[in-house]
Amino acid sequence: MDGTVLIADDDRTIRTVLTQALTRAGCRVHATGSLAQLAKWxxxxxxxxxxxxxxxxxGNGIDRIPAIHEARPDLPVIVISAQNTIVTAIRxxxxxxxxxxxxxxxxPDLMSKAGQALSRRPRRSDTSPEMTASAPRESADPAMPLIGHAPAMQALFRMVARVLNADLPVLIAGEAGVGKTIIARSFHDLSDRxxxxxxxxxxxxxxxxxxxRAAEKARGGTIVIENPAGFDQAAQARLIGLIEALESGPERAAAPRIVATTGPDPQADVAAGRLRSDLYYRLAGVTITVPPLRARxxxxxxxxxxLLARAAAQGLPERSLSDDAAAMLRSHAFPGNVRELENMMRRLALTASGPAVSATEMSEALSQQTSPRMPMMTGDSGPVEQPSAMSAATPMPGGNSRLSDSVEAHLQRYFDLHGDALPPxxxxxxxxxxxxxPLLQVALDATGGNQLRCADLLGINRNTLRKKLTELNIEVTRRRKLM
Structure with a gap:
């Protein structure tokens, strides 16, 4: 690797690490903690x-890029940031x-990107200015809509940034509670529309x-379609007609962009007849899959x-997590995804007895959640989820055994996993x-998503069923009538 690299970062440690790595790779390096000094160079x-x-x-490093390109159009800029938000990626x-x-x-990833950047432009001679001292970092904006450092989320952010202002329809897939609607809104709120x-x-x-009326309201803007697989066949046909009219009508220049959200496997919805294939292909110009929280x-x-900072900004008490509470939270499997985490943080902001949430308070909050799963372990291929108390990790007993025997075997395995300690x-x-x-999910599936029939099957009130579906973050999709 050959060339001169200018580093601007207010963290002295990062400047030192990058200077050493790039110098060993054969580069000349000048580092500073000041954007003014960078601009001068x-x-x-x-x-x-x-x-x-x-x-x-x-100042803000991204805000300086246009001036850098105006002065030096051929000078590539790599942005590094602790603000791991979708807004940062888009900007x-x-x-x-x-x-x-x-x-x-x-x-190694940054070094690879630096090598690619240096290989694409002519070299310049340089002299060696001196390094300046570091300064405190400004805190991130607590109102940022989506954050995520995990590779899966960063890949999602990059994809959103690339297609943000394209005229293609977008299909956002993922489990319930992962934030699909927020991302769909981001395609409008952060775009030219x-x-x-x-x-x-x-x-x-x-x-x-x-x-x-929706098409007229969103003229030149955006139409967000939530879970089209849950629409009946007549409604799906009307959507197809709408999209065709927008694509080929006389006012197609002012047509709104279509952004749809769906479950984790829209192609399975097509195969099962829940989503018309001709509608699916009209919606899936670009498909973006949002990873579940347990995968990041x-x-x-x-x-x-x-979320605690946002709750405080909305008038709730200011809270933070103690180290023990944070460790306990990180071990939770989050079947309800980000929505579950948000509900839990708001509840703790209201109920915690002090400024720092204790381990006992976190344990009580987790006990009200939907999953007794064990912590995630990291394997060679990424996160591997340990079995829960009722996990299928334990082989089922013989075919003639009672349900209670199967439950007992699973529970014994769960206790055994804790060794001499007790479960939380x-x-x-x-x-x-x-x-x-799973009882509610299987019953809903058996009744085609019809909540009235499901309540009758379970022998509970329909309002009770709805309340439980909300508490457990179970997404309901209506299917075609059972024969």
């Missing part, structure tokens, strides 16, 4: 590559950064008149801090909830 014609942080004591892309990497970054209208269509708003364990604590407190409620969740 650029104006003097120094450097073949810029690596800059975002939040600096004298870096819009500013034409060569690459954006979240902190803490993978050093943000000053136009937005309309949201659900299974309750798909009459002939309502679809037309490193995001749990930053998200929890973000609250086991009784957690076990009952874990049995309850």
């Amino acid at each position: 650029v104006e003097e014609g120094r450097g073949d590559l810029v690596i800059t942080d975002v939040m600096m004591p004298d 870096a892309t819009e500013a034409d950064a060569f690459e954006y990497l979240p902190k803490p970054f993978d050093l 943000r000053d136009r209208g937005i309309a949201v269509l659900t299974s309750a708003d798909v009459g002939e008149g309502s679809i037309g 364990v490193d995001d749990i604590l930053p998200l929890a801090d973000h 407190p609250g086991l009784y409620d957690r076990i009952l909830r874990e049995v309850e969740r």
Whole structure:
């Protein structure tokens, strides 16, 4: 690797690490904690590559990129940032950064990107200015809509940034509670269409008149369609007609963009007849899959801090997590995804007895959740979920055994996994909830998503069923009538 690299970061440790790594790779390196100093070097014609942080004591690194490109159009800029939000990724892309990497970054990955950037432009001679001292970092904005350092989320952010202003329809897939609707709204709120209208269509708003009114309201803006697989066949046909009219009608230049949300496997919905294939292919111009929270364990604590800060900004008491409470939270499997985490943080903000949530308070909050699963372990291929108290990790007893025998075998395995220690407190409620969740899901599936028939099958009141579905974050999809 050959060339001169200009580094701007207010963290002295990061400057030192990058300077040593790039020097060993054969580069000349000049590092500073000041964007003003970086601008001076650029104006003097120094450097073949810029690596800059975002939040600096004298400004924002992304805001400086247009000036860098104006002065030196051929100078690539790599952005590194601890603000791991979708807004940061989009702004870096819009500013034409060569690459954006979240902190803490993978050093070999950054070195690879630096090598690619240096190989694409001519070299310049340079002299050696001196390094300046570091300064405190500004805190992240607690109102940022989506955050995530995990590779899966960073890949999602990059995809959103690339297609944000494209004229393609977008299909956002994922489990219930992962934040699909927030991402769908981001396609409008962060795009060039943000000053136009937005309309949201659900299974309750798909009459002939309502679809037309949505198109008029969102003229030039965005239509968000939530879970089209839950629409009846007539409504899906009307949506197809709407999309065809928008694509080929006389006012197609002012047509709104279509963004739809769906379950984790829309193709399975097509195969099962829940989603018309011709509608699916009209919606899936670009498909973006949102990972569940249990697949990005490193995001749990930053998200929890973000949600507590947002709760405080909305008038709830200011809270933080004790170390023991944080460790306990990180071990939870989160079947309800980000929505479950948000509900839990708001509840703890209200009920915690002091400024720091204790381990006991966290244990009580977790005992009210839906899953008694064990912590995630990291294997060679990524996170591997340990079995829960009712996990299928334990082989089922013989075919003639009673259900109670199977349950006993699973529970014994769960206790054995803890060795000489006992499972976390609250086991009784957690076990009952874990049995309850699959019971409701299987019953809903058997009744085609018809909540009235499901309530009759279970022998409970329909309102009780609805309450439980909400508490357990179970997404209901209506299917075609049973024969």
